[in-house]
Amino acid sequence: xxxxxxxFDVRTSKRTQxxxxxxxxxxxxxxxxxxxxxxxVFLPHxxxxxILEESESGLMSDIEEMIKRRFPKGAGYEHDRIxxxxxxxxxSGFIGQSRIYPVKDYELVRxxxxxxxxxxxxxxxxxxxxxxxxxx
Amino acid sequence: xxxxxxxFDVRTSKRTQxxxxxxxxxxxxxxxxxxxxxxxVFLPHxxxxxILEESESGLMSDIEEMIKRRFPKGAGYEHDRIxxxxxxxxxSGFIGQSRIYPVKDYELVRxxxxxxxxxxxxxxxxxxxxxxxxxx
Amino acid sequence: xxxxxxxFDVRTSKRTQxxxxxxxxxxxxxxxxxxxxxxxVFLPHxxxxxILEESESGLMSDIEEMIKRRFPKGAGYEHDRIxxxxxxxxxSGFIGQSRIYPVKDYELVRxxxxxxxxxxxxxxxxxxxxxxxxxx
Numbered sequence: 001x002x003x004x005x006x007x008f009d010v011r012t013s014k015r016t017q018x019x020x021x022x023x024x025x026x027x028x029x030x031x032x033x034x035x036x037x038x039x040x041v042f043l044p045h046x047x048x049x050x051i052l053e054e055s056e057s058g059l060m061s062d063i064e065e066m067i068k069r070r071f072p073k074g075a076g077y078e079h080d081r082i083x084x085x086x087x088x089x090x091x092s093g094f095i096g097q098s099r100i101y102p103v104k105d106y107e108l109v110r111x112x113x114x115x116x117x118x119x120x121x122x123x124x125x126x127x128x129x130x131x132x133x134x135x136x
Numbered sequence: 137x138x139x140x141x142x143x144f145d146v147r148t149s150k151r152t153q154x155x156x157x158x159x160x161x162x163x164x165x166x167x168x169x170x171x172x173x174x175x176x177v178f179l180p181h182x183x184x185x186x187i188l189e190e191s192e193s194g195l196m197s198d199i200e201e202m203i204k205r206r207f208p209k210g211a212g213y214e215h216d217r218i219x220x221x222x223x224x225x226x227x228s229g230f231i232g233q234s235r236i237y238p239v240k241d242y243e244l245v246r247x248x249x250x251x252x253x254x255x256x257x258x259x260x261x262x263x264x265x266x267x268x269x270x271x272x
Numbered sequence: 273x274x275x276x277x278x279x280f281d282v283r284t285s286k287r288t289q290x291x292x293x294x295x296x297x298x299x300x301x302x303x304x305x306x307x308x309x310x311x312x313v314f315l316p317h318x319x320x321x322x323i324l325e326e327s328e329s330g331l332m333s334d335i336e337e338m339i340k341r342r343f344p345k346g347a348g349y350e351h352d353r354i355x356x357x358x359x360x361x362x363x364s365g366f367i368g369q370s371r372i373y374p375v376k377d378y379e380l381v382r383x384x385x386x387x388x389x390x391x392x393x394x395x396x397x398x399x400x401x402x403x404x405x406x407x408x
Binding site: 001002003005040042043044045046077078079080081082086089090092093094096097098100130132134 | 273308309310323324325326328329330331333334335338367368371372373374376381382383384385386389406407408
């Protein structure tokens, strides 16, 4: 049984933006040499999120648009009195800053279209991604 | 410390549908012989989701209705230009395709009403459920 | 490799209310003596939720207000025919009753503003929090 941890950074370029990070996550699973277990993809951030979805460009735009509509910027939030990013905090908290994949036979168990998307909500920024592989 | 993995299929019969899969998950936890740890319920799909909730028939209808209202079909999504199920992808990504229970004394730790519901979003289809029990 | 489990109770005082439980979670991680792994924060309830977010009082009000607006009480739900809290069940199921942190060097990996908030949705009540630390 082992725990393998690795981190990497992603540079985002827009305020609200979906970025496919699946290849980096899969490389870490390979590095871990864990055969069976789980893989946690976690962001140590309160204004970003993780979603597992198809990385088709139209769908990534749809995700960004849905977030802007559901968590509109400057909609009279109390938190905006001390900062101007309450919308980003709310989207981050409700969507969640992590997702988990099973690991089987040294690979992520995932549907073909179930890629790991980092959702920037208050960019552009550098974002840290923490990947934790637990298993045997 | 061990990792126990098992999979099963569920046949859904409607486009948007909640199905209670708790009994199958609990049987897998029993099969695992894990005393204390965690149980990951994961769907390798990008147009379905998992929710832990009461499986009362009225509430399951309420869940289905809320999904249809929040993720309406054909609402001008870009992804619909190449496929017609952007609504299902969005609901799947935002709700999430997994949930986790703790395991204690060989059983799921769960509230009485906290059953595992597979949420079909683009059915009818066969859906695969992947259950991963980690612990000692 | 070990599994460490601990539970505690929280008394809530409003129907919809965010309560910061980070200090108690961090104490349990310390008690666990797990160096590297994961920490699951789980509620065995179907009318409460967990969100990781900044515990600034304005933002906590924004979270409560967003929940009341998105999951309005008594909005014609079928479940309300047998109970009057369908809104709380729906919010709990969609937001989710758990979140996970990585653990590294005996501490939670988390952003400064990424605190664990218990979200009461049908209070006031006593709520049980189950914390599960897995790792080496």
